Amino acid sequence: MNLILVLTGLITLNTSAQTKVDSPEEKLEKDRKAIKSLAGFYEVNFNYGEVTAPDPNYKFSKPYESHGNEWAEIIVDEPKRIVIQHMLAINDTTVIKHWRQDWTYEDTDIMLYTEGNAWKKGNLTSADVKGKWTQKVYQVDDSPRYQGYGTWSHVGGHDAWQSETDSPLPRRESTVRKDYNVLNRGSRITITKDGWMFEQDNKKIVRSASGDKLLAVEKGYEEFTKIDPKTFANAQKWWASQKSYWADVRGVWADIIGSQNTFKVQTMANGKLLYETLFSLGDQSIKEKWTAAQNKEKIKTALQPYLVK
Numbered sequence: 001m002n003l004i005l006v007l008t009g010l011i012t013l014n015t016s017a018q019t020k021v022d023s024p025e026e027k028l029e030k031d032r033k034a035i036k037s038l039a040g041f042y043e044v045n046f047n048y049g050e051v052t053a054p055d056p057n058y059k060f061s062k063p064y065e066s067h068g069n070e071w072a073e074i075i076v077d078e079p080k081r082i083v084i085q086h087m088l089a090i091n092d093t094t095v096i097k098h099w100r101q102d103w104t105y106e107d108t109d110i111m112l113y114t115e116g117n118a119w120k121k122g123n124l125t126s127a128d129v130k131g132k133w134t135q136k137v138y139q140v141d142d143s144p145r146y147q148g149y150g151t152w153s154h155v156g157g158h159d160a161w162q163s164e165t166d167s168p169l170p171r172r173e174s175t176v177r178k179d180y181n182v183l184n185r186g187s188r189i190t191i192t193k194d195g196w197m198f199e200q201d202n203k204k205i206v207r208s209a210s211g212d213k214l215l216a217v218e219k220g221y222e223e224f225t226k227i228d229p230k231t232f233a234n235a236q237k238w239w240a241s242q243k244s245y246w247a248d249v250r251g252v253w254a255d256i257i258g259s260q261n262t263f264k265v266q267t268m269a270n271g272k273l274l275y276e277t278l279f280s281l282g283d284q285s286i287k288e289k290w291t292a293a294q295n296k297e298k299i300k301t302a303l304q305p306y307l308v309k
Helices: 002-019 024-036 229-258 274-288 292-306
Strands: 040-052 064-078 081-090 094-105 111-113 118-121 133-138 144-150 153-155 158-167 182-192 195-208 211-226 262-265
Touching: 024 081, 024 094, 024 153, 024 158, 040 195, 040 229, 064 229, 081 229, 094 229, 111 144, 111 158, 133 158, 144 182, 229 274, 229 292, 274 292
Parallel strands: none
Antiparallel strands: 040 064, 040 211, 064 081, 081 094, 094 133, 111 118, 118 262, 133 144, 144 158, 153 158, 158 182, 182 195, 195 211
């Protein structure tokens, strides 16, 4: 009888542990911990390949593989907003400011990609985003790329988040593909013991006035594996000198985006790509020791030719 009572007690305790529901505060803190774990020093392997197409005569593109060393640094850490800036380190001598991801909690403000490097404000309600995080991804020049929202799950000690949203063509295809104009991204982020995995199920869409047509579906994996931080000594030194300037760039973009319901960006103006213009301006800012006010004035002026009225 005593043995039965003990076993019954253990089963009851185990069931209670399995059915325990986190409070909103506990869930939020688990979410924040997962997001912040995306930061670090990584070797990244990129693998993409088309897996299916509705047209039996469609010619599948060649699989894409690449790799690099990437440092992801938390530059804003607020209770409901975490910003992570990525930097590529090449041969310990060259640094490229890479993409940025802003995570915001229960955020009803969202910009949705339409086509042709144009965005429009979405209409989200508090109910739509309750308990959810929006991942806002930005280009190397800090212009928008795509934004999607979803719920972080923490089941069995496994942390994962997923969403689906439209975006421009990826850089690996934007200069070589003209047969589609929108990438519908199905993104899933999973934290691993050695870093994290960015898994994608992407639909290549031909968008026109008559609607959307599916061209092909691709599978993508971006595997972030932690490596020695020493690889990024030069990148850290470069970012220390540049981060104030890029904070001003983000501020100017936020003002532009926040003041309009729709906007469109062209990547080339006056013979220079947008990122080339802003990178050059950053070097000049450091060399001439501009103030924040000077930075913002120069940035606003530099951006005007790239904003389509």
